[in-house]
Amino acid sequence: MDDSLKNVLLNNTRCKNIVSPSILSADFANLQSEIKKTEIFGASWCHIDVMDGHFVPNITIGVPVVKSLNNKVKSKLDVHLMIENPDKYIPDFISAGADIITFHIEAADDKAKQCIEIIKEANILAGIAIKPKTPVSAVEKYINLVDMILVMTVEPGFSGQKFMPDAAEKIKEVRAIASGNLIIQVDGGINNETAKICADYGANCFVAGNYVYKNPDMKSAIESLLSA
Numbered sequence: 001m002d003d004s005l006k007n008v009l010l011n012n013t014r015c016k017n018i019v020s021p022s023i024l025s026a027d028f029a030n031l032q033s034e035i036k037k038t039e040i041f042g043a044s045w046c047h048i049d050v051m052d053g054h055f056v057p058n059i060t061i062g063v064p065v066v067k068s069l070n071n072k073v074k075s076k077l078d079v080h081l082m083i084e085n086p087d088k089y090i091p092d093f094i095s096a097g098a099d100i101i102t103f104h105i106e107a108a109d110d111k112a113k114q115c116i117e118i119i120k121e122a123n124i125l126a127g128i129a130i131k132p133k134t135p136v137s138a139v140e141k142y143i144n145l146v147d148m149i150l151v152m153t154v155e156p157g158f159s160g161q162k163f164m165p166d167a168a169e170k171i172k173e174v175r176a177i178a179s180g181n182l183i184i185q186v187d188g189g190i191n192n193e194t195a196k197i198c199a200d201y202g203a204n205c206f207v208a209g210n211y212v213y214k215n216p217d218m219k220s221a222i223e224s225l226l227s228a
């Protein structure tokens with residue numbers, strides 16, 4: 001991906017960080033208007049948690065929802081795949097209009113390189129996620145091939161869980177071995193305080209479900225993440 005396209009995707013000319021509210025905590029009956037509310041307050045990505053009931057003990061949403069949102073919201077569609085066999089389903093999410101696709105290294109086995117290639121060929125952003133107990137060494141050899149590393153700070157599966165400080169410490173390790181352009185996304189239990197910790201470690205992209213969508217003051221919530 002060339003730098004100009006990346007800048008557009010990141011919207012990084014105006015804000016310090018990218019904010020990607022997780023629609024898992026939104027009102028699914030009014031998804032489009034829910035996402036638009038976050039855009040008004042400065043969120044530029046929309047985090048879509050795809051769960052298959054195998055890789056994680058929960059089932060959420062999939063390709064049809066991404067397809068429905070495509071071109072209906074301004075936010076970049078940030079798809080977090082918590083599914084087994086990601087290589088098999090990535091092409092469907094590309095066709096549906098995903099702008100960023102992140103798969104889990106724990107689910108990809110020996111197909112991680114193949115997953116990255118499929119995503120990059122589509123000229124969208126590629127990310128790899130690691131669960132709280134997965135060491136950074138598991139993704140080290142792919143760091144220069146992807147646009148983003150997602151450090152999970154809860155066990156994937158549900159929104160509204162408690163932030164795991166030990167998992168967040170891995171952000172420092174990722175930042176130390178990454179090139180300047182790498183986006184480090186953090187996901188799980190993020191609020192104004194935990195985002196600040198992660199930003200100090202080197203994260204610059206914040207996923208937040210409950211903190212944004214269940215917050216009576218969504219504006220301040222998003223602003224605190226943009227400037228963490």
Ligand code: DX5
Pocket residue numbers: 022024025047049080154155156157158159160161187188189190207208209210211
């Ligand atoms: C958890 C998901 C998260 C979740 C975050 O498996 O990947 O994106 O929705 O929710 P909060 O911010 O409420 O922890």
Ligand code: ZN
Pocket residue numbers: 022047048049080187207
């Ligand atoms: Zn997520």
